[in-house]
Amino acid sequence: MxxxxxxxxxxxxxxxxxxxxxxxxxxxxxxxxxxxxxxxxxxxxxxxxxxxxxxxxxxxxxxxxxxxxxxxxxxxxxxxxSCHAKGAYHFFPREMDVVDIGGQDNKIIHVRRDGTVANFLMNRKCAAGTGAFVEEIAHRLDIPLERIEALAEGATREITLSSFCTVFSATEVIKLIREGEEPENLCRGIFNSVIARVVEMGPLGEFIVMSGGVVAAFPIVAKIMAGRTGAAVEVPPDPxxxxxxxxxxxxxxxxxxxx
Amino acid sequence: MPEIKPFRAQKRMKELMAGHFRGVDAAAKDPDRKVAWCTSVGPAELLHSFGFEVYYPENHGAMLGATRSAEKYIPLANALGYSPDICSYLTSDIGAFLAGETPLQRAYGLEGVPRPDVLVYNTNQCRDVQDWFSFYGRRFGVPVIGVNSPTGVSEVTRPHVNAMVAQYQALIPTLEEVSGRRFDPDRFREVMGLSAKTSDLWKECLWQASYRPSPLTFFDACILMGPAVVLRGTPEAVAFYEELLAELKERVDGGVAAVEGERYRVYWEGMPVWGKLRDLALFFQELRTAVVVSTYCNSWVFDAFDPADPFESMARAYLELFIVRSDDAKERIMARLIEEFQVDGVVYHDAKTCPHNSNTRYGLPQRLKERTGVPFIVIYGDLNDLRCFSEEQAKTNIEAFVEQLGPGRAAAGG
Incomplete structure (x- = not known):
């Protein structure tokens, strides 16, 4: 019916x-x-x-x-x-890795050519590299969330926050501020870190589909992902x-x- | 609603465990009897041969985990310099000791943990046990002796066995002195015979899970293994596993499934999450997935035990254990169990404070998947420290894994 x-x-x-x-x-x-x-x-x-x-x-x-x-x-x-895999396969019916960056966790879902899930990985307990991480660091920098992407576009230097821990990342940011790092580079560093945390979770193939609130709010992460992995990175409508x-x-x- | 089907034998097990703890407690209060504390895969048989009542702090650690009191005690040990990153059995046990509390008070009416006359460890499972026992050695002013086992063993060889036999034999003078008895080789052989029987029966019980549907799960076995750990070497343990085996065979014959409507069968690698044992058991029930085999419960299967040659066979048995082995050997052992129990997937528990019982950190899951084609998942948690366990994430992982199994196998033509 x-x-x-x-x-x-x-x-x-x-x-x-x-x-x-x-x-x-x-x-x-x-x-x-x-x-x-x-x-x-x-x-x-x-x-x-x-x-x-x-x-x-x-x-x-x-x-x-x-x-x-x-x-x-x-x-x-x-x-x-299962749902992210199914949604992604609807738009891209092929073998792929779906990278979902959400508020509290990151996922890599390897989807087979027929749309079934071959395997998946989720981040460990810490929020480093998730949406919550972006919010926390932006808050520390006292920069409104809606401005950080525009600032990141103007970065002149690539930095990555190295800590696995969101709280320790914040102290790392404080150290960089003390050393006089430009806000643009710090903002870019937030997104570099998001992608770094995802890439170290597990192997990624040559075709990546990104979903979740972070890529929706900050499309720059898709560009950074492409640059970092050399893969073709696609974002479906309304990720x-x-x-x-x-x-x-x-x-x-x-x-x-x-x- | 999912339910855990209890075993009739559990009633007898409760009596047995109560008898065990009260027996050790009585010995601790009797100046003519002696108590030895022993690591869970330490030389219990040798200790029994000297007439020691044997108490296992790891079993106590598991009780602290299962009763969820560990979280209360771990911080006390942390504050004493025992890091939150080391064995949470150790930290919860030492913390409970510092607090002067034990679940044995409520469960069996004991005043406290029975005082040791000697502490005997085997580092085959980890170094933590030696440090753990040393704490009590200092507190009680009693000897701490033990054997330092090799680890990462690929094949158990003659030099390995000889080295261990020499170390076991070197324990004898102290044990003679503390017990006030001469070493009795005949009694040692007799105890070894009882331990061998217990082990054989326990193995046969676990192997009933190779039937479809499985009559028991890993979660049942975690409870039912109590006597195999603390009463091996006694006739009571033999009688208990005979009874349990008969009950399991009855379930197999009657087609009684531990997990109603069993759809999938999985392997649990790593330690249990003691404080969530029941929750996880029910969760897997709901997913109609039976956890049919585990490394952990198999750790008290000692195929090598042979009363004809007790020292040599004890050395071999405690070296052949999974935890002592190299990744090559572990992969072989797991691949065989995956095949024998017709497993659809492997759930690895990476326990934050138990690196030796977490086999996820050197690429083993990935290699084993390559070798067997059986998919896996890793959940992050801990045996006792629930601060390291994110329940929501673990459950989402497990549920998604089970969702993945169906189409995965279909796509593989299986």
Whole structure:
């Protein structure tokens, strides 16, 4: 039966919703801070996206992300690893490495030529190299998040923060400030560090698709990734919504529709 | 709702463990009887032959982990100079000692940990045990003796065995002095015979998990291995594993699955996360995935034990252990178990404070995947220090891994 489907990605920082129409086209999207009540975030997002699209009901809802178990009205749930892989494969149906940089974790997902997940890696416990790291260092530098990319574009020198620990990275930044490092170079250093932490997680192939909130907010990380790895780096439309989009594709499968 | 199916034998096990702790406690209070503390894969058989009641601090460490009291005690040891980066069995055990507390009080009514007359270690598993025992040696003013085993052993050779036999024999004078008894080779052979039987039975119990569906999981085995650790060398342990084996065979014959609707079978490499044992057991149940084999529970299988030649076979058995071996040997052992237990994937636990029991740090998982084609995942945690365990991340990793197994095998035509 043709119906709309909903994908919900309840991330550590932000929650995302993607609504697909019965033909599999994006009929709506919504984004909000996850906050402390996953269930409320999920419900509010659903209501927001459905009312904006003028849709009364959906045929299937799939939840993903850290809060995937806290969506009582979801019909199914999948991990964000499966959903990002599915979303990326929709746009790039080929063998690839999906690099997702989220608020609290980084993932490398190796997707086979047929779209199945061959293996995946997640960062260890520390937030170094994640969105939380970018926020923390920007805060330390007292530079608004929306300005750091523009500053980074003007860098004259490549620096990388070497610490595995976000807190120690902040002290490393203080040392660089004391030594008179230019803010532009420090901002560039933040992004260099994000990519450095990802690259050391595991081997990457020659075709990389980047997703998550960090590449959505700071497209410069894709350029840095390409420069660092020599790989072709692609970013799908709305990379922050890729997990939710993948979840919606799973929902279509659950209904028996063509992906 | 997922559920853990209890074993009938667990009732008997509780009685046995209570008897063990009360027995050691009684000996500690009796001037005519002696208590030896021993590392978990130390020369327990030799100690029993001298009539020592044998107490295992690692078992106590696991109890502190399982009761989630470790977090309360670890900081006390840290403050004394025992780093948060070293064995969290050690830090939780020493911390509990400093606090004057033990789960044995509540579980078995003991006043405290039974006082040792001698401490006997084997560094086959790590150096930490020697430092751990030395702490107590200083505190109690009793001898600390032991054997320093080679590690990274690829093949156990004659020179390895000879060196260890000489070290075991060198323990005898101190043990004679502390126990007040002469070494009795016949009694040693007898104890070795009982340990060999316990080991054989425990192995057969573990091997029942090679049936589909598996009648037990790694999480069950972590509990059921208690007597294999603390009571090996006694007739009670033999009787217990005979009973358990019969129950397991009954489950196999009746098709009773430990994990209802078993879809996947995985290998757990590394230490348990003691404070999350039950949570993880239920989590795998929910994923309809049976953890059918582990390196850890196999660590108390000693194929070499032979009462006809107790010193030599003890030396060999405690050298053949997984933890003592080189990565080459470990890969061979794991590849064989992956095949025998028809495993779909391997979950490696990288335990922050236990480098010797974490086999993820020198490329072994990647090489073994290359060799067997079986996928793997690494989760980061710890045996006792839950500050090192990110539960959400670990669970997302495991769940995603299980999601990956289905299409992965289909794509491989398997």
């Amino acid at each position: 043709a119906a709309h489907v909903l994908g919900l990605d309840l991330g550590s920082s932000w929650s995302k919703a993607v609504l697909l129409d019965p033909d599999g086209r994006v009929a709506g999207r919504a984004l909000r801070r996850t906050g402390i009540r996953f269930e409320d975030a999920a419900r509010d997002l659903r209501d927001e996206v459905l009312s904006a699209a003028g849709v009364d009901r959906v045929g299937c809802t799939v939840a993903t992300g850290y809060g995937r178990r806290n969506v009582p009205f979801a019909d199914a749930r999948r991990t964000e690893i 922050q919504f890729l997990g939710a989009f993948g979840a919606a594709l799973v929902a279509r499968e659950e209904l028996g529709a063509d992906p």
